[in-house]
Amino acid sequence: MSEKEFLAKALESKGLEPGDLVEVVSSDGRMLQGILMPHHEFSGGDIVTIKLGSGYNVGMRLRDPDAIRLIMKAETGKPLKAKIMTSSKAGGRSALPKISIVSTGGTIASYVDYRTGAVKPAITADELARSVPELADICTPKSEVLYSILSENMRPKNWSELAERIADHLNSGSMGCIVPHGTDTMGYTGAALAFSLSNLTGPVVLVGSQRSSDRPSSDSTLNLLSAARVCLDADLGEAVVLMHSGPDDEVCTIHRGTRVRKCHSSRRDAFETINGAPLGSVEGGRILLSADHEKRSNGKVLSDPRFDDNVAMLNFYPGLTAAKLRKYSDGASGLVIAGTGLGHVHQELIAEIARLTADDIPVCVTTQCIGGSVNLNVYSTGRDMLKAGAIQLGDMLSETAFVKLSWVLGHTDDIGKCREMMLLDMRREMGLRRPL
């Protein structure tokens, strides 16, 4: 029996559960009383964690099942729930414009269960909205929890459902839609919503946080409030990502959903618009938008979120062989290769590109460089890739290329049609100019 099993058994045999007041006798005879806490994933197998009267948690080794005993069962019923008193119930408030909040999960919608210490995704979207009571001062939030998932667990089918829900919300009178989302794949979802939704009557604002909202220093408050301002005040009909502009809690940047990438693993200002200027910014409630943006339409919002969920994407790397590429792309309906520099791959792979293309499997090429455009005309490798049928996607982000190819293949099987659509700038995902 492993230590962990022994421990679980010892606790179970005594009917002990997290939350119970217990007494533990250590190997050297010390007796400690405290609340039994849940086992931490990284705790030693034979460790019980108890919360002492001082509030500190300490780990105690339990070698003998009789060294722990129950003093008092935890009070049953739900753990204490936070109550928020807002003035939003006051009658006049309902006259404020309506904003939808369709939550998908992630850090912004996670909280720590303080009884157990576990970080849990998603309270209700309503609670999320109300955790920033200032929201109720400027709008009537209409909230829905669609998912409670971390963004690395999103799939193309989630993009589809999300797009449908957003369209419903906007078509029933919301000024805009805020989508709380995990930051890891927020850029992908931004692109997915951009391609899926058209005729937007208001902004669709993906918003996340790099510091969870249970922390006093969370960036979620400013991000959410700024997102609400964009929904209310911006004449904008696009899917965007809104996050901090810098380390300060002052300015947020509005990024176009098809042009944004998470460029840092932890900073508040992790998101950047690549190959161009951001769409705009929000500071102190004031919005600045660049001239180049889609305005609100009169409706109705159209949602066309069919995605092929069988597209593959990979970074070329030195040593990638044709055999490996073949294995990887086996069964895929389309492939995005992020090549080196201007978009290159090893010349050995060119025949593989030709074979895939001949099989009606589109092979799109982007660059794995942070910025810049692909250009396969410059070197012979590139020219050979083009001859083999590669579709070069200019300065489109690899992630956006992947999402777009998934969306395009959700609409056509025809490789010619696919090529045409991939090269058509549909949602400002490609730029012809990259200013100095």
Added chain:
Amino acid sequence: MADDYYISLGLMVGIEIHQQLSTGKLFCSCPCELSEKVTKRFERALRPSVSEMGEIDRAALEEAQKKLRFTYEATEFDCLVEADEEPPHSASSKAIRTTLLLSKMVCATPVDEIEFMRKIVIDGSNTSGFQRTALVSMMGKLDMPWKCIGIDTICLEEDAARRIAEDGQSVVFRIDRLGIPLIEIATAPDMRTPEEAREVAERIGTLLRATRMVRRGIGSIREDLNISISGGARVEIKGVQELDLIPEYVDNEVARQNALIAVRDELAARGITDVPGQKVDLTGRMKNSGSKIIQKAVGSGGAVLAVGLPGFAGLMRPDSEGVKRLGREMAFHARVAGVGGLFHSDELPDYGITDEEVDMIRSVLGTGENDGFILVADSMDKATAALERAVARARQAVRGVPEETRDPLPDGTSAYSRPLPGRARMYPETDVPPITVTAQMMREVEGMIPELPENIVARLRKEHSLSKEQSEALVKSGFDKLFDEMLSMGLSSKIVARTLINTMPELEKEGLDVGVLGKDVLADVLRRVDRGDFSKEGVPKLLARMIEERESPEEALAELNLTGASDIQVEAAIDRIIEEKRDFILERGDRAMAPLMGLAMKELRGKADGKLINEVMSRKINEILREK
């Protein structure tokens, strides 16, 4: 005062010692160094999060938020972790080991697994809004020669950011201090006299330094004193930095609590059970008052408010021993509301307030000879809030001594700062994995146990024929190891002892971080003195410059122009002085020596050895006197 006196009062003192470690920061790889060079600034807001507030009142939140904007200054020594832009790394194993080592030294039993917690702090001193802290060991003891003092807990926590400036709306913090590991040692309330408290604090400090893993200099060790007497209350004086002032803080707190107990008894004897606290507005009646404070308040559209304190006459002024009583207590509470202070009837008429005005106030308030009143002049909002706080304090006086946290003042007294915090809200720090204390770790720690201070003293006396005082000073300051090392580098014990016992502590007192001088650099400097490159008198000046300007010995020597005056230069300088003062010498004879030495030293200090100057001077004076 005799120990019996404190024992009869039931004095109990417990100490919490916070010592910064020099192991590198607790949750990142930054050094434990402070800097005056700010490289970046950023602004943040903190807000109480819903989950731990239980209930957030809309208005309270708004109020809170106004004050919760902070400017942070970062220095070259800080990284994304201090800026709360990156999750904490695993806890420094060096800091953990040092804490376990200290635990071992005071026989405290470590927990089997160390779990870091978040203690919510939203005053801006932590960028994250919480302080990370872990309980490492419990139930230790400190053997003092006369008794055993209990050590309740030893914790390892991160230090907070430094408060640099405040301007009403925003507070500026520097994050260089944030994240420096702090060992917190909490004793049981086992001390019974003020002196005992000092000795225990000193002993713990000595043990900490014996680990050789602690930071030095101002602010690197801070004490919180928990003080109570029978019939009084537990009061915490937080952040004492001067060891020698501990007895005074304790003594003054005993006197304060004693006086407040007497006030309570007197109020009870007078039959006072409560303070009604009805405010009256005297702005109109006092608009022509001669008091400057009142003129200023009324002139800028403010108000003059007063409250009667029935039965409080004579209890606000200092008692017959001079111990300040309710006047000062209420004034400090009023100041929390932002006013400069208040007037109380025991001190009036005075400060420009006349007898007639006092009579008028009494008649408006309807109070008599046995009653007191307080008066505040400021903006209406501030004056109202200040009076309410002062009245709340007066009400506490009826019940006795309130539990509270107090700030130490430089004169050995303390001032009200806030109510005792409730039990801290602590939540698991989920970003930091727990640390299992293994048998292997404890074996390693056992091997690290340092030579005990008293043993080092004995050894230093024996091996280097230092005096007891010198040896103790070396050990107390923690420079004993450096002393050993520098001697083994072939330097003379005299110059090393002088530098480490006198010069270094003096530099520290001036606020200089002597830690920046490495052993090798210091040895280099002293070797130059040994070689006669410059004189030992120049050492303090040179080291100070090297620390302040981060200069090498060569650079600093050149800048200060210290490099040795040659014997010829010394002779020349002294000849000049002698020539100028010839008459004086002839007049005073031998007694001219001391004043002339003063002049010579002024010119030659640091450039030549005092002994040489003395010799030359004495020779030259004698020559003149002989010529006579």
